[in-house]
Amino acid sequence: xxxxxxxxxxxxxxxxxxxxxxxxxxxxxxxxxxxxxxxxxxxxxxxxxxxxxxxxxxxxxxxxxxxxxxxxxxxxxxxxxxxxxxxxxxxxxxxxxxxxxxxxxxxxxxxxxxxxxxxxxxxxxxxxxxxxxxxxxxxxxxxxxxxxxxxxxxxxxxxxxxxxxxxxxxxxxxxxxxxxxxxxxxxxxxxxxxxxxxxxxxxxxxxxxxxxxxxxxxxxxxxxxxxxxxxxxxxxxxxxxxxxxxxxxxxxxxxxxxxxxxxxxxxxxxxxxxxxxxxxxxxxxxxxxxxxxxxxxxxxxxxxxxxxxxxxxxxxxxxxxxxxxxxxxxxxxxxxxxxxxxxxxxxxxxxxxxxxxxxxxxxxxxxxxxxxxxxxxxxxxxxxxxxxxxxxxxxxxxxxxxxxxxxxxxxxxxxxxxxxxxxxxxxxxxxxxxxxxxxxxxxxxxxxxxxxxxxxxxxxxxxxxxxxxxxxxxxxxxxxxxxxxxxxxxxxxxxxxxxxxxxxxxxxxxxxxxxxxxxxxxxxxxxxxxxxxxxxxxxxxxxxxxxxxxxxxxxxxxxxxxxxxxxxx
DNA sequence: CGGCTGTACTG
DNA sequence: CAGTAC
DNA sequence: GCCG
DNA sequence: CGATG
DNA sequence: CATCG
Numbered sequence: 144x145x146x147x148x149x150x151x152x153x154x155x156x157x158x159x160x161x162x163x164x165x166x167x168x169x170x171x172x173x174x175x176x177x178x179x180x181x182x183x184x185x186x187x188x189x190x191x192x193x194x195x196x197x198x199x200x201x202x203x204x205x206x207x208x209x210x211x212x213x214x215x216x217x218x219x220x221x222x223x224x225x226x227x228x229x230x231x232x233x234x235x236x237x238x239x240x241x242x243x244x245x246x247x248x249x250x251x252x253x254x255x256x257x258x259x260x261x262x263x264x265x266x267x268x269x270x271x272x273x274x275x276x277x278x279x280x281x282x283x284x285x286x287x288x289x290x291x292x293x294x295x296x297x298x299x300x301x302x303x304x305x306x307x308x309x310x311x312x313x314x315x316x317x318x319x320x321x322x323x324x325x326x327x328x329x330x331x332x333x334x335x336x337x338x339x340x341x342x343x344x345x346x347x348x349x350x351x352x353x354x355x356x357x358x359x360x361x362x363x364x365x366x367x368x369x370x371x372x373x374x375x376x377x378x379x380x381x382x383x384x385x386x387x388x389x390x391x392x393x394x395x396x397x398x399x400x401x402x403x404x405x406x407x408x409x410x411x412x413x414x415x416x417x418x419x420x421x422x423x424x425x426x427x428x429x430x431x432x433x434x435x436x437x438x439x440x441x442x443x444x445x446x447x448x449x450x451x452x453x454x455x456x457x458x459x460x461x462x463x464x465x466x467x468x469x470x471x472x473x474x475x476x477x478x479x480x481x482x483x484x485x486x487x488x489x490x491x492x493x494x495x496x497x498x499x500x501x502x503x504x505x506x507x508x509x510x511x512x513x514x515x516x517x518x519x520x521x522x523x524x525x526x527x528x529x530x531x532x533x534x535x536x537x538x539x540x541x542x543x544x545x546x547x548x549x550x551x552x553x554x555x556x557x558x559x560x561x562x563x564x565x566x567x568x569x570x571x572x573x574x575x576x577x578x579x580x581x582x583x584x585x586x587x588x589x590x591x592x593x594x595x596x597x598x599x600x601x602x603x604x605x606x607x608x609x610x611x612x613x614x615x616x617x618x619x620x621x622x623x624x625x626x627x628x629x630x631x632x633x634x635x636x637x638x639x640x641x642x643x644x645x646x647x648x649x650x651x652x653x654x655x656x657x658x659x660x661x662x663x664x665x666x667x668x669x670x671x672x673x674x675x676x677x678x679x680x681x682x683x684x685x686x687x688x689x690x691x692x693x694x695x696x697x698x699x700x701x702x703x704x705x706x707x708x709x710x711x712x
Numbered sequence: 713c714g715g716c717t718g719t720a721c722t723g
Numbered sequence: 724c725a726g727t728a729c
Numbered sequence: 730g731c732c733g
Numbered sequence: 734c735g736a737t738g
Numbered sequence: 739c740a741t742c743g
Contacts, residue, residue: 412730
């Protein structure tokens with residue numbers, strides 16, 4: 144036992160307000176009976192070490208319930224380090240500012256943190272899984288990984304166990320008999336509340352967000368955020384997709400398929416799985432291996448195995464041949480036609496674009512979308528994007544040289560071609576009203592007169608309008624391009640840059656992260672203290688944290704800065 | 713079983 | 724408001 | 730479809 | 734008819 | 739667009 148004996152086994156967990164204003168409250172830490180405290184005398188350090196992340200929080204709670212102490216700092220009493228998935232050994236060392244960890248027990252390979260290579264001749268203690276521990280592990284889904292790794296060696300010179308908490312969800316059975324804190328009648332509630340509050344106060348790292356009083360930067364409070372795609376660097380232009388290249392291609396086709404049929408959630412899941420698989424350094428060939436990857440569940444795991452074994456997927460072949468699907472897909476590529484309209488058209492018996500043109504009732508925008516179906520569905524080469532942007536820029540500067548035009552979207556991310564042309568227009572010091580007036584009343588009419596702007600698809604009508612969507616056409620060209628003008632006051636420039644640079648996954652990830660931190664991110668700014676209606680989820684606006692500076696928004700969310708080219712998830 | 717980003721414009 | 728787009 |  | 738959702 | 743005052 145380390146000199147400093149275990150903190151009173153109740154290194155309790157600070158309370159966390161649950162989302163959605165629902166009635167849930169504080170989780171009660173309920174120690175298991177003494178003879179079952181398999182972690183008794185062990186001191187855990189988590190990496191990251193805050194309980195703001197729900198999953199990790201569960202693991203921490205379970206660890207404590209089974210007798211461990213939760214160390215808020217890495218010190219020499221720590222016996223085990225539990226590392227989140229997606230962090231590797233190198234990152235851990237870097238964070239701890241260490242060159243190596245003292246006395247690592249390398250015996251339990253199964254849960255070794257990735258990136259850790261044991262010394263060649265490691266005299267280690269074989270660690271058979273204690274029956275007791277394995278039994279517990281059956282009960283503790285979240286903690287399980289760690290449970291098994293228990294080392295018997297708990298001396299003052301305790302060896303460190305490096306445990307990866309990554310291993311994804313277990314293949315199956317909902318753990319029986321998991322003590323559910325919320326089902327247990329609450330005794331001693333006041334006492335616990337107090338303990339929890341105190342624990343929170345004694346765990347500076349646990350209270351995330353912005354209460355940094357002074358001194359050192361809160362740089363090191365990286366935590367549960369690693370779940371969010373926006374925390375991971377990815378350029379997308381690594382020609383080779385690694386050992387799972389072929390699988391990725393097929394999965395991408397499936398993702399595209401679900402995108403086409405507007406099944407946004409399945410599409411999202413496939414993209415998530417693809418992103419996760421792309422990061423794998425070894426080939427994933429079996430369902431079991433796939434299931435261990437965070438972001439891949441049983442359904443996709445099965446498909447991965449099928450893909451590896453048979454080279455492709457029956458389901459996909461089938462989907463490709465479904466005629467109705469083809470029709471819907473065709474219709475939905477028309478600007479102004481979504482799933483609903485496409486289904487109506489299809490149900491009316493229309494099969495081709497020409498059918499629609501001749502027989503269907505179309506909105507103005509849909510007609511334009513059909514007239515320029517091919518134009519709008521073809522990519523715009525980077526050089527052409529620049530030409531369109533140049534024309535707008537020149538015209539605008541002619542009206543007022545103080546205007547600034549930024550080309551956004553995939554162009555800003557460095558793409559060689561884009562789906563459309565996104566131009567962000569701002570003028571330092573000018574109000575949004577002034578900008579809107581200039582653009583709507585002068586720029587657009589001017590460029591329309593010059594036959595550069597050739598269609599207006601959606602223009603701001605409301606008093607606070609900020610956008611113009613339409614089509615543009617270069618002189619000597621007959622190809623119409625989708626072009627969007629985005630009007631932004633200087634104070635919102637950072638948030639607008641962030642939003643209109645994307646990509647969409649990156650944006651969603653950033654916004655979700657903000658939301659989990661009680662904040663709200665939109666194209667105008669990052670807001671804090673957002674109030675969510677009790678019971679439901681209405682919201683009060685919240686107060687502005689940052690809108691002008693793109694980098695400061697990253698900082699406020701504790702996301703490492705990433706240039707536009709690295710925002711491809 | 714419910715959440716999964718958050719907003720602006722059209723009709 | 725639903726649908727659509729970003 | 731995945732996750733908590 | 735304009736406002737509203 | 740549908741609905742409302």
